[in-house]
Amino acid sequence: MVDLPSVRRLEAVGFRAWPASTVLYDGSWLIRLTAGHSSKRLNSINPLDPSDSRDIAIRLEKAARRFAEHDRPLTVRQTPLTPPQLIAYMDGEGWTGFSDSLVLERDLAQGELGEGMDHLPIKDLGRFVDARIQIGKEDPATKPALTEIITAIKPECGLFLFEDRDIGPTAVSLVVHDNDLAGIMQFSVAESVRRQGVGRALLDASLRWARLRGARKAWLQVEAANEAAIALYRKAGFVEVYRYLYRTPRV
Structure with a gap:
């Protein structure tokens, strides 16, 4: 129910x-x-x-x-x-x-989130957006719009960026802290480093920051077809709250 x-x-x-x-x-x-x-x-x-x-x-x-x-x-x-x-x-x-x-949620008071605060949010929005576009293989022309959307977010945000000296940006996450809840947004890991623990490290860093800011629960949205991401989130303690889908008229 x-x-x-x-x-x-x-x-x-x-x-x-x-x-x-x-x-x-x-x-x-x-x-x-x-x-x-x-x-x-x-x-x-x-x-x-x-x-x-x-x-x-x-x-x-x-x-x-x-x-x-x-x-x-x-x-x-x-x-x-x-x-x-x-x-x-x-x-x-x-x-x-x-x-x-799926919309998933987890209690930040329960479970481990790795050790230490080895990754802190960055302040450079332009650098974050460039990395998100590169990792997601999106059209660079979307940069102004994506920048405007993130700038318009009123709750406190944490911009997380993982980089490799040789290959550049490897993972990004936008954490939106809203009272006792924290949303994990724009979470993306480069194909070249997937299944190497990068995604879990990024998720742990994002959740640690949210918990330190006072959030009690974290939530996120993920497409049901993204089995790898869902497996990562479930392993990290997220559980399903509800589902949604989009609908358009028949052409």
Whole structure:
């Protein structure tokens, strides 16, 4: 049984940890749009109340116009908070589902996090963004948008970067400390150093910093298809809280 209060809280901190440039409400449907970045999390409808199911077709049509203005496809992020009637409507209209993802959480008071604080956050945002783009093999043209998103994060952030003298950046992690919770964002390890303990070392360093800042729990989001990452997180003590996926109209 999914704990809806926990879902609501993690959804709220997730929105703060990865802020969209435009935020609109239609009832309890949160519409997030970001013209400068194509991230699904930044460009989706996020229903927040399972009972808010009035005028579904009309509201989706209205939202579609807003998405078109931002040159984005109409997308609903389906979570345990999505009204069953909306899910039934999308099913009936043949909407496509993709990017099935898990939200995981762990208690920072339990378990070991390695020894010492051998890696501290860096202050150079540009260097962090360059490393994230290089490791993720993303388009360098996304640098301004990614920089703007991270700059807009209001809670305290820790930018973690692992580097190798010969091959350059090897791993990055963005930790967002929000009251007693810490979100692990933008976690990425270079293919050339995977399965060598780099990911676990980065995760431990990120969690140690979060715990020292006062966080009691850590959370993260990971696609269900990323089996290697899920195995790493579960080994580190993370457990599943809920799942979500994105849905778009049939073309």
